Amino acid sequence: MAMLNWDTLREQCMGCQKCALAETRHHVVFGMGRPDAEVMFIGEGPGENEDLTGEPFVGRGGKLLDDMLEIIDLSRERNIYITNMVKCRPPQNRDPLNQEQEACIGYLRNQVALLKPKIIVCLGRIAAMKLIREDFKITKEHGQWQEKAGVWMTAIYHPAAILRDPNKGPDTFQDLKGLQAKIREICTHTY
Numbered sequence: 026m027a028m029l030n031w032d033t034l035r036e037q038c039m040g041c042q043k044c045a046l047a048e049t050r051h052h053v054v055f056g057m058g059r060p061d062a063e064v065m066f067i068g069e070g071p072g073e074n075e076d077l078t079g080e081p082f083v084g085r086g087g088k089l090l091d092d093m094l095e096i097i098d099l100s101r102e103r104n105i106y107i108t109n110m111v112k113c114r115p116p117q118n119r120d121p122l123n124q125e126q127e128a129c130i131g132y133l134r135n136q137v138a139l140l141k142p143k144i145i146v147c148l149g150r151i152a153a154m155k156l157i158r159e160d161f162k163i164t165k166e167h168g169q170w171q172e173k174a175g176v177w178m179t180a181i182y183h184p185a186a187i188l189r190d191p192n193k194g195p196d197t198f199q200d201l202k203g204l205q206a207k208i209r210e211i212c213t214h215t216y
């Protein structure tokens with residue numbers, strides 16, 4: 026797929042029929058945030074609230090994500106971009122199938138090419154396994170950093186996982202502090 030500008034990409038994505046998730050979705054959830062963001066967050070896929078509103082990370086997980094971001098002076102309005110591996114809701118919130126992720130990944134690649142982020146933060150194992158390493162182990166490797174094609178990559182626990190298991194909170198706080206340090210080190214206009 027040739028690289029498209031933001032408006033054309035969004036438009037194409039909104040009408041996407043590349044996989045069966047198109048049949049059950051209410052809204053495509055393209056992503057939101059600053060088109061000049063240096064830090065990009067990538068989740069798994071829309072849940073029910075996101076499917077109904079068309080916005081990523083709304084509802085309880087989204088509120089927690091916003092609280093986590095605020096700890097290190099980030100917000101989706103001010104200095105980051107947020108999207109998901111798949112742009113349409115998998116029924117019953119099941120994990121997106123590999124074929125659905127493959128059908129959708131061209132949109133994400135185009136978003137990354139337009140944004141040119143310095144840092145990509147995977148939210149949870151699904152994004153980490155696709156974007157960092159196929160055998161990525163989130164419980165062991167969260168908060169670790171590696172550079173890939175000039176982009177610094179890390180993964181933190183998904184907000185829904187923290188809601189299910191609050192014991193993941195302290196580790197996530199440390200990971201956020203690590204993210205803040207990395208931003209201070211390499212970003213020029215996030216803070």
Ligand code: URA
Pocket residue numbers: 054068069070071072075080081082083086109148
């Ligand atoms: N979970 C995700 O991974 N993404 C969303 O947008 C909402 C919930």
